[in-house]
Amino acid sequence: MWPANGRYGMDVAPAGLGFVHDLLNTLPAGKPRVDLLASLDGAQPWLDGALAAWAEETGRERPEVSLTERDLDQVRGLREEIKTLLTGGEPAHELSSATLRLGSDGRVAIEPRGTGARLVASVVLIEMLAAQQADTWRRLKVCRNPRCQVAFFDRSRNNSGVWHATKTCGNVENLRAHRARAKSTA
Numbered sequence: 001m002w003p004a005n006g007r008y009g010m011d012v013a014p015a016g017l018g019f020v021h022d023l024l025n026t027l028p029a030g031k032p033r034v035d036l037l038a039s040l041d042g043a044q045p046w047l048d049g050a051l052a053a054w055a056e057e058t059g060r061e062r063p064e065v066s067l068t069e070r071d072l073d074q075v076r077g078l079r080e081e082i083k084t085l086l087t088g089g090e091p092a093h094e095l096s097s098a099t100l101r102l103g104s105d106g107r108v109a110i111e112p113r114g115t116g117a118r119l120v121a122s123v124v125l126i127e128m129l130a131a132q133q134a135d136t137w138r139r140l141k142v143c144r145n146p147r148c149q150v151a152f153f154d155r156s157r158n159n160s161g162v163w164h165a166t167k168t169c170g171n172v173e174n175l176r177a178h179r180a181r182a183k184s185t186a
């Protein structure tokens with residue numbers, strides 16, 4: 001359902017946070033080593049699929065977005081901003097905006113706003129806010145294996161996961177650290 005996360009065969013973050021998770025995993029991390037945002041030819045099919053999955057997951061209307069080369073640069077920048085945030089850095093600038101609407105039932109709804117990359121950023125920010133309110137944002141992480149860096153949703157009870165897959169990334173990194181310690185004491 002989610003085009004980028006499907007490459008890694010992993011559980012996707014719940015609800016609309018899956019869109020942010022999928023955006024992060026457009027990066028070439030681990031295997032396969034293909035950046036889905038490297039060109040418009042790869043980016044547009046990814047975005048179409050991810051927005052369709054987002055609409056199905058959230059029950060919202062699927063926005064139509066046609067990316068330009070400039071938009072593609074901005075979406076890549078957005079992806080880097082989110083990854084920087086998840087790895088302990090600070091975002092460099094404002095990413096986008098959204099619209100608040102008052103429904104006939106008196107409830108306020110937040111809706112994506114803009115075109116191209118600004119609309120993509122708007123969807124990302126809306127889902128980040130919803131995840132923060134649901135206390136699931138803290139569970140979206142980036143694998144600590146520097147050779148991997150796949151984004152994953154930590155489903156551990158105490159939110160202590162640091163590897164997207166312990167068998168592939170955790171064991172390799174732990175073995176590497178063990179050998180380095182053994183070598184330094186020898």
